[in-house]
Amino acid sequence: MDFVEVVPSLYRIELDFVNAYLWCDPGDLTLVDSGYHGTGAAVLDAVRRLGQDPAELRRVIVTHSHDDHTGGASEIVETLPDVSVIASRADAPVIRGEREQAAPVLEDWERRMADGLPDLPKAPPVRVDLEVEDGDLLGFAGGATVVAVPGHTAGSIAIHLPLHRVLFTGDIAANVQRLIPGVFHLDRAEAQRSFERLADLDVDTACFGHGEPVAHDAATALRSVAAEL
Ligand SMILES: [Zn+2]
Numbered sequence: 001m002d003f004v005e006v007v008p009s010l011y012r013i014e015l016d017f018v019n020a021y022l023w024c025d026p027g028d029l030t031l032v033d034s035g036y037h038g039t040g041a042a043v044l045d046a047v048r049r050l051g052q053d054p055a056e057l058r059r060v061i062v063t064h065s066h067d068d069h070t071g072g073a074s075e076i077v078e079t080l081p082d083v084s085v086i087a088s089r090a091d092a093p094v095i096r097g098e099r100e101q102a103a104p105v106l107e108d109w110e111r112r113m114a115d116g117l118p119d120l121p122k123a124p125p126v127r128v129d130l131e132v133e134d135g136d137l138l139g140f141a142g143g144a145t146v147v148a149v150p151g152h153t154a155g156s157i158a159i160h161l162p163l164h165r166v167l168f169t170g171d172i173a174a175n176v177q178r179l180i181p182g183v184f185h186l187d188r189a190e191a192q193r194s195f196e197r198l199a200d201l202d203v204d205t206a207c208f209g210h211g212e213p214v215a216h217d218a219a220t221a222l223r224s225v226a227a228e229l
Contacts (some may be wrong), residue, residue: 003046006183006213007205010166013046015039017117018068021168021207022047023141023161029057031076032159032168033209036068037121040075041194050187054080059140062087062128063170064156065094065101066112071123086138088148089131090155097125102154104184113183114214132157141166146207149198151191158198165204167218172198175211182209192229 003013006021013020015035020043023030029052029151044054048151057080065087073095077083084146085095093099106114132138134148134157142163149158150173159168172194180223181195199222205216214221 003050006207006215007164007166009164010205010207011046011050012207012213013043014025015042015072018210019208019213020072020103022050022052024050024052025140027056028078028140029054030138030144031060032207033063033069033170034060034072034076037071037074037123040072040079043072044076044079044183057083059084059086059130059138061138061157061159061168062091062095063158063209064088064153065091066153066171067101067120067123069170070095070126071121074124074126077126084125084129086130087128088146088155088157089133091153092128092131092155094153094155095123095126095128096123102186104186105188106184107188108213110183135207147198147201149191149194151187151189151194152185154186158194160201160203162202164204167198167201167203168204169198169206169208173206173208173222173225175206175214177211179214180222181229183224195222196226196229199223 136146138144147158185191
């Protein structure tokens with residue numbers, strides 16, 4: 001587990017192969033994604049080591065229902081019961097454990113990639129306090145906009161901070177070896193359309209579920225990938 005400042009107020013918390021992000025407003029902290037089950041304590045420890053007070057964590061936004069993004073949330077709400085868990089209306093039933101996770105539709109090369117990955121601990125169900133949809137506004141970072149980016153899961157969301165020109169893509173984009181429109185999608189064509197939508201945003205910084213953030217001129221990087229689709 002490691003953490004690094006991406007731009008002022010924004011930290012990447014690296015949990016082996018998946019990222020969580022911490023946005024710091026004075027006295028009001030926001031996590032975007034929560035790691036896999038077993039990482040909740042490490043996330044809170046990272047918050048502390050960043051010089052922030054975990055008691056000031058107000059919300060955990062889960063970009064989608066996959067276990068490596070939701071798994072830490074149950075541990076975090078156990079420690080901090082007042083934290084608000086935020087997810088899309090479409091993915092919330094899966095996150096609450098009321099509905100089965102739909103399996104992604106894999107291409108052959110993705111199946112080979114999936115075979116090489118370790119089994120993920122299953123995410124325990126966790127409550128969702130606020131269900132959001134496309135265009136909803138969240139009260140941090142001077143106003144954060146929910147962008148519906150279906151295709152990876154039915155209810156995948158990205159979070160756009162227009163004032164800071166920051167984007168959290170969830171798994172609609174990834175930057176492990178190079179910037180790509182993500183892997184292990186439910187609907188690849190729909191995921192690509194969602195990627196194109198993100199590439200239209202005016203952003204300087206893009207943060208991905210997996211891989212290195214692009215700290216500057218992210219829109220150009222996203223657009224050049226979108227042009228190849
Ligand atoms: Zn995912």
